[in-house]
Amino acid sequence: MIVLIPAYEPSAVLPHLVAAIGEADPEAQVLVVDDGSGIRYRPVFDDAVAAGAVVLTHESNRGKGAALKTGFAHIATAWPGEDVVTADADGQHTVPDIVRVADELRRDAAAERPALVLGVRVFTGDDVPARSRFGNTVTRWLFRAASGTAVSDTQTGLRGVPATMLDWLRQLPGDRFEYELTMLLRAPRAGFALREVPITTVYLEQNASSHFRPIVDSLRVMLPILLFAGSSLLAFFVDTVALLAFNALTGWLIPSIIAARVLSAGVNFTVNRRVVFxxxxxxxxQALRYGVLALALLASNIAWMAFLTDAGVPLLLAKITTEIVLFVISYGVQRGFVFGAEGAAAELVSADKTRHSKRIGGDVRMGEHIVNIGRTTP
Incomplete structure (x- = not known):
């Protein structure tokens, strides 16, 4: 088992965390990725090496997602076949919780059911910073609306990653905080279940050490979710413009609806398949499933449009009303049926009754050293 810790301008807590993991299990290997912290923080990383960690160094700050990818790539090469626990560098993840997530990984491996294990926090009480409570609430509800899966803590950095996921994780888009949300969105479709393990909620100095920027990084985090809605809005725009144009040219409502729907369906299918899902x-x-859905939606669209326009509703208003009604149906069917992973374990499993009978450590321990990525070691 490898414990991967991405770190940017860490405090002196990092070496103590490395040492504590080593004390909990002398066979555990800790890998730290210095994400361009600079020379000022070199003593902290030197102390982490002295405490037993292997340190990789980015020449400049590239983001948490990039640091995780660097760690995953190194693990796949240096310790092939090893599962990974990712943890934050600021001490907000306790060693017992790291052990607990590792235990879940081992149980899943023994049962041959690879899952992404999430150490989830409880966002209640006066000790939880307002920005953390607000940020998690927003992303949690948006995530559920977009994916159909209820995840308690979408921003948790304590995760158990089975070795079988490493190659896939290295291919995911995103280099900063949005990378972890993309991981959650796409894991079920890739065949990986999401398993929750409750952990201790720890905020040091009201989360002052966090490098999460509320506005910029919230937009980054929500970007994968917004893609879902963006694709439908693009199709709606194409469909509406085409409908108005065809109807103005021919004066035939139903043929115009059909022609516009065919055009927008092609756009929607392509974008959803390549970008959204x-x-x-x-x-x-997928095309056959989408075709069946498109025909059903087309029939519904014609029925609603004919009814509303016959009732005296203006064409544009009738179009908007119809699309709002059909949007929810279309999205749910596309997510779960048209582009749903075949045979994928998309359910969320909550593991709130686990025991710590297994150790974190694997059979491999690498020598203590620092590897610099993008520059020569001074």
Missing amino acids: ARGGRIGV
Whole structure:
């Protein structure tokens, strides 16, 4: 088992965390990625090495997602086949909780059911900073609306990653905080279940050490979710413009609806498959499913449009009303049926009754050293 810790301008807590993990299990290997902290923080990383960590160094700050990818790539090469626990560098993840997540990984491996294990916090009480409570509430509800899966803590950095996920994780887009949310959004479609493990909620000095920027990084975090709505809005725009144009040219409502729907459906299918749901392969099956859905939606669209326009509702208003009604239906069917992973374990499993009968450590321990990425070691 490898414990991966991405770190940017860490405090002196980091070496103590490394040492504590080593004390909990002398066979555990800790890998720290210095994400361009600079020369000022070199003593902290030197102390981490002295405490037993291997340190990789980015020449400049590239973001938490990039640091995690660097760690995953190194682990796949240096310790192939090893599972990974990711943890934050500021001490907000306790060693017993790291052990607990590792225990879940081992249970899943023994049962041959690889899952992304999430150490989830409880966002209640006066000790929880307002920005953390607000940020998690917003992203939690948006995530549920977009993915259909209820995740208690979408921003947790304490995660158990099975070795079988490493190659896939290295291919995911995103270099900063949005990377971890993208991981949650796409894991079920790639065949990985999400498993929750409750952990201790720790905020040091009201989370003052966090490098999460409320405005910029919230937009980054929400970007993968907004893609879901953006694709539908693009299709709606294409459909509406085409409908108005075809109807103005021909004066035939129903043929115009059909022609506009065919055009917008092609755009929507392509964007959803390549960008939103990121599903490759078996395009024929997906196209067939999408075609069935499109025909059902087309019939509903014609019925609603004919009814509303016959009732005296202006064409544009009738179009908007119809699309709002059909949007929810279309999205849910596309997410769960058209582009849903075949055979994927998309359910969320809560593991709130676990024991710590297994150790973190694997059989491999690497020598203590620092590896610099993007510059020569001074």
